[in-house]
Amino acid sequence: KLRTIATEEAFSIPEVAAALKEVARGPSQSLDKLLVRGIYDAGASKGYDALNFLDGLLDVEDRRLKQMDELDIDMHLLSLTAPGVQMFDADTATDLAALANDALADICKRHPARFAGLASFAPQSPKRAAKEMERAINDLKLNGFILNSHTNDEYLDDPKFWPFLEAAEALDACIYIHPRAASYGLKGPLQDYGMDSAMWGYGVETGTHAVRMMTSGVFDHFPKLKICIGHMGEAIPFWLWRLNFMNSRAQEGGRAPKTSLTMAEYFQRNFVITTSGVEDPLALDYSIKKLGADNVLWAIDYPYQPMKPAVDFIRSAPLDDETKAKVAHKNAERVFHIK
Numbered sequence: 001k002l003r004t005i006a007t008e009e010a011f012s013i014p015e016v017a018a019a020l021k022e023v024a025r026g027p028s029q030s031l032d033k034l035l036v037r038g039i040y041d042a043g044a045s046k047g048y049d050a051l052n053f054l055d056g057l058l059d060v061e062d063r064r065l066k067q068m069d070e071l072d073i074d075m076h077l078l079s080l081t082a083p084g085v086q087m088f089d090a091d092t093a094t095d096l097a098a099l100a101n102d103a104l105a106d107i108c109k110r111h112p113a114r115f116a117g118l119a120s121f122a123p124q125s126p127k128r129a130a131k132e133m134e135r136a137i138n139d140l141k142l143n144g145f146i147l148n149s150h151t152n153d154e155y156l157d158d159p160k161f162w163p164f165l166e167a168a169e170a171l172d173a174c175i176y177i178h179p180r181a182a183s184y185g186l187k188g189p190l191q192d193y194g195m196d197s198a199m200w201g202y203g204v205e206t207g208t209h210a211v212r213m214m215t216s217g218v219f220d221h222f223p224k225l226k227i228c229i230g231h232m233g234e235a236i237p238f239w240l241w242r243l244n245f246m247n248s249r250a251q252e253g254g255r256a257p258k259t260s261l262t263m264a265e266y267f268q269r270n271f272v273i274t275t276s277g278v279e280d281p282l283a284l285d286y287s288i289k290k291l292g293a294d295n296v297l298w299a300i301d302y303p304y305q306p307m308k309p310a311v312d313f314i315r316s317a318p319l320d321d322e323t324k325a326k327v328a329h330k331n332a333e334r335v336f337h338i339k
């Protein structure tokens, strides 16, 4: 039987849901407000959350676990759903991250063979975030970290965030950079036709974040830092030849910072990707060939993607047994220290 560890599986807790409901009613200019209003203040915007994501987010040990049993899915690697605590003020964010991490650690302790967890932290307060990272790994025994792309329109190439990049690297803990809606400067034409969401804007936002990190040379400061991005690498694997070629030319021409490695080398060394929300055998085949079988991890993206099609996708994927085992569970065990 193929062991299956799904690596982008979202949950929430009532305290975070309540805080996001306040955000939905507040003055935020963030494009995430469409989604936050739809999920957490559903009464106010009828029908947005037609799929009732909130129930799926708040349920971990009941219907979700039952469905995992029915589908023979071994584990969900859980993470606080986007936008996490990143829309709150620094103090609220720091407190709610710790609360969510405690709740997550309790779930993993109750079901150690079924759930592992990625800890939240509050980039709004980088030094306290580093402390929470240490607590999450050393005390709560969690498996890595979740970050939902930008925080107040700023990205991890900004040295203000480097205290917690240093902590993550020192802890040998991977940061999963998950989407949220495009930042204020990026959102322009992404606000129409439903493009703000997972349909397109999420990928643009998250892919841009990863490219900012590589082109700015962050990985020269943190060579051992490991980043995971979902959705088959947010289109970067397909774009990698062009990104590499044009960045090298820009470095020669002085339009891009000098880096010790090329973009393709950084993506290979410092990144892994997951298959979340891209159940396309051809995209999987290309990504494995492009990045190697050690760098692609299976995911469902529950509750935003249904479980059964995602597990059928990996089970029926035309891969040899060794490659399939790496994608389905071995790579997750290595990257997220899961036994």
Ligand SMILES: COc1cc(C(=O)O)cc(C(=O)O)c1
Binding pocket: 010, 035, 081, 082, 083, 197, 198, 277, 301, 304
């Ligand atoms: C936080 O809200 C989300 C919404 C959706 C969506 O399909 O509308 C997808 C994701 C996701 O892919 O994680 C997250």
Ligand SMILES: [Mn+2]
Binding pocket: 008, 010, 178, 276, 301, 304
């Ligand atoms: Mn997701």
